[in-house]
Amino acid sequence: MxxxxxxxxxxxxxxxxxxxxxxxxxxxxxxxxxxxxxxxxxxGHKIQNEIIVMLADEIKKELIKNIKEAKYYSIILDCTPDSSHQEQMTIIVRYVKFSSNSIIVEESFLGFLNANDTTGKGLFDVTYAELQYLGLEIDDMRGKGYDNGANMKGLKSLSQTCWESRFESVKAIKLQLDDVREALLEVGETNSDAAIVEEALALAENQLSGFDFLVSTVIWHEMLNRVNIVSKKLQAKDMHLEIAIQEINNLIEYYKDYRETGFPKAIDEATKIASEMEIDPIFKEKRKIKRKKRKDETSSSEEIAFTVEENFRVNFFLYIVDQAIASLEKSFEQFKWYEGLFGFFVSTYVEDY
Incomplete structure (x- = not known):
């Protein structure tokens, strides 16, 4: 003392x-x-630690009791290294707590787990072992979320799953296209490194000076801007599930309309930008690569011939819009599933009480 x-x-x-x-x-x-x-x-400090552990155990027992009473639960995992560079994973359980006069969604922190193996299988094994130790049935898990855990989603890169995060980058390029091109031209004229000069001039003269690049920038800016607006709404603290479903549905409907009417609007906007940058507003014909005909093909085999602009519309514009719609519809179905499940929980427990 x-x-x-x-x-x-x-x-x-x-x-x-x-x-x-x-x-x-x-x-x-x-x-x-x-x-x-x-x-x-x-x-002393040893008894302090013992008291803290004892209190933590009692609190954890009460939390587990509440989770088991709710039966169904979701988990949220987050991997972060500690000061000794040991990878730690926090485990949070989300469940619905029912009483005679209220229904509350609870999130309870259950502790840290050492994650020596950060592959998807390694993280699963650690999580599964902890759930068994806590006495929680994995079959009762109805949802999972990860922060900084792309491995658990199947090893997909950030750009493949979170393309809406690119909005600010596309916005900066769209609003400063002429300045970017001038900067690259200056680098090409003043830099002493031949490789850098070649790359800078190629970007300035071939990429940024192409009308197809201007059109694609306008299209990406419009699409990502819409996602960015909805994404911010969904992150609001007072967001409800039914409102989130409506927001996603509205975005899907917007993209379906944009698929039908957006391309000529993008052409018009890109044409104005091209005029300011003194670029010809035309799609350049690319060199065609002839292929040998297969043995089963005859000279009468029909080939679909697109104009350069139509080819861009079909193979770029329609492709990315359709991909966006498909991705959003998948998310929409997941939200609808959760809404139906939550409605089932509410109706079941309300009847019980």
């Missing part, structure tokens, strides 16, 4: 100092320690 009444002696001993002002039992205990009447005082 040598650190008692010393500055910065920690929260635990500071709490003891405060309690002895009001509690006669604590006051007598402290007196016996300071007068050296006793030497085993249970105020």
């Amino acid at each position: 040598a650190s008692k009444f010393e500055r910065g002696n920690g929260n635990f001993l500071s709490l003891v100092e405060m309690l002895e002002e009001f509690d006669p039992i604590i006051k007598e205990h402290v007196r016996r320690i300071t007068s050296e009447n006793i030497h085993v005082h249970y105020l």
